[in-house]
Amino acid sequence: MLPKCVSICSRLWTCGIFVAALAVAETRVYDFEIGWANRNPDGRHERRVIAINDQWPLPTIEATVGDRIVVNAHNHLGDKSTSLHFHGLFQNGTNHMDGSIGVTQCPIPPGASMTYDFVVDQPGTYWYHSHETAQYPDGLRGPMIVHDPDHPYAELYDEELVLTLSDWYHEEMSQIMKDFLTVTNPTGAEPVPQSALQNDTHDLQVPVTPGKRYFLRIINLSAFASHYFWIEGHDFEIIELDGVYHEPTKAEMLYVTAAQRVGVIFTAKNETSRNYAMVAAMDQEMFDVIPDDLIPNAVSHLVYDASKPLPVPEPVDEFEPIDDFNLIPTDREEIFKNPARTITLNVSMENLGDGANYAFFNNITYKTPVVPTLFTALSASGDDAMDPLIYGDYTNSFVLDQGEVIELVLNNKDDGKHPFHMHGHNFQVIVRSEENAGAWDPAEADDFPEIPMKRDTVMLQPQGNLVLRFRSDNPGIWQFHCHVEWHMKQGLLLTLVEAPLALQKTLNIPADHLAVCKAAKMPTEGNAAGNTVDWLDLTGQPSPPKPLPDGFTPRGIVALVFSIISGLIGTVVIFWYAYGDIPDESEEEQALGGDDRSGYEGLSNGNGHSFEEDEGPNGSRVPDETARLLN
Secondary structure (H helix, E strand, O other), X not given: OOOHHHOOOOOOEEXXXXXXXXXXXXXXXXXXXXXXEEEOOOOOOOEEEEEEOOEOXXXXXXXXXXXXXXXXXXXXXXOOOEOOEEEOOOOOOOHHHOOOEOOOEOOEOOXXXXXXXEEOOOOEEXXXXXXXXXXHHHOOEEEEEEEOOOOOOHHHOOEEXXXXXXXXXXXXXXXXXXXXXOOOOOOOOOOOOOEEEEOOEOOOEEEXXXXXXXXXEEEEOOOOOOEEEEEOOOOEEEEEXXXXXXXXXXXXXXXXXXXXXXXXXXXXXXXXOOOEEEEEEEOHHHOOOOOOOOEOEEEEEEEOOOOOOOOOOXXXXXXXXXXXXXXOEOOOOOOOOOOOEEEEEEEEEEEEOOOOEEEEEOOEOOOOOOOOHHHHHHHOOHHHHHOHHHHOOOOOEEEEOOOOEEEEEEEEOOOOOEEEEEOOOOEEEEEEOOOOOOOOOHHHHHHOOOOOOEEOEEEXXXXXXXXXXXXXXXXXXXXXXXXXXXXXXXXXXXXXXXXXXXXXXXXXXXXXXHHHHHHOOOOOOOOOOOOOOOOOOOOOOOOOOOEXXXXXXXXXXXXXXXXXXXXXXXXXXXXXXXXXXXXXHHHHHHHXXXXXXXXXXXXXXXXXXXXXXXXXXXXXXXXXXXXXXXO
């Protein structure tokens, strides 16, 4: 039987500290019926969400270091394939359980089932989510906690809490995707969410006991938005970043990107005179436009006395989060020196011949191969497995030798922010520039920290750079990608093919995984194009649209698209006037809304503050931006 703390309230995941490890590791079995349910998490719009066992928010997966986790995933979505990725877990020896479609497995088709079976050997705060394109923003994402019987800071806290931050869209991803990667969106403007949530709701109340010390595990499940996070009237100490213990460091505010996790300890006050707001404010600088109906902040409360009011947060003039670059890992691992290989990656966004906007590493935008890359690595022989060509021209594959120090240099030639995540590893963050710093200059190598911060997800600033280092000590096929879901759809991924010959000696694909590929009609042998005869012949591999003709620019595409739209509208108007009845003045006024202002009356930002109206361009009515809480 699973421990009681597996059954956690859908609005507040909390459980007591594991006082001591079990003498024998347990097997934790989860049967996940993945299907649809209707929910209304922000109280403004009911829609379909992807639930597990008709539960949403999703159940927390919990284990203790050394436990075996078995997840039986059954796809009842009806119209969509799926997968499960256990974000942040290295999957040492179980690369085929990583859940990356087209990389380590085939998609699980509707009606099919697949079992994920692995041992967890790393403590910390993680999460699980679908790695099918743009699926987890529909709700298929939840917390995963691995408890540590040897937690180095166990004496500093009395109880654990889990808090998720997320952005929320009112439309389903299938519809949003149709409007995103298309000629009608040539600038690549990302879809902006409607709301921010905490624990997938907007009215979370967290009861606390005066004087008690809490370990708060914060997980950003967002598809897009980073969040600033703080607790009014309280400071805290950071002790964990992405499952890696760091020396306790005091902070008052955090900046948490999509996919990052931060563990903090705070002490409840010794009196109950009032309650306190916990605020997660989306980083609106990431959005190209700020919709009038956006609720950018999720506010929950530490409740000391349920009979007292829940206060509205005080406005913040400026966000000043702690710079986590300066945190020191508890293991005090020194910088990896003398990298055997440096891989320089230039990040860019450009339009291709279909007019849509794509994302690139070194001028290559990712396309999923015919054969999952892991199966290509396992079915190739000899030198073929070490040849990056067999993995495809558009998978951005880099073949790594085992046990080497690898350096990744990222130069952002784009104006957007990109939280990059690595599967199978943590990395040392050697350099993280401010925005507009330009490309990395190797002459600055003397400024590297002696003991770098470590995690698995880090933000690349607009027009900035990053230098990361890791050791290739985990044979497998691992993705490195931006964790903004829209940028992944645009192709901002690459593939690390790590020690494929060693992998062949240790890994066998289970029968049910192969059966899923058969059901999905995907081959399990051959190169990226499915060729098993000539491994260097990539005829038939998936490829992106051809480049734009010379001289075409995104601005030109915009002008062309809007010219076409204007022409169509003009044609419709001519026909309407020619064949339709012309309304009289009163009918026309009524059709245009007359003087009806009900669309703005009572409009709230979700925190009890109404939006004020102001006169916008051409006399239009717009919500006053200055009235937004924590703008």
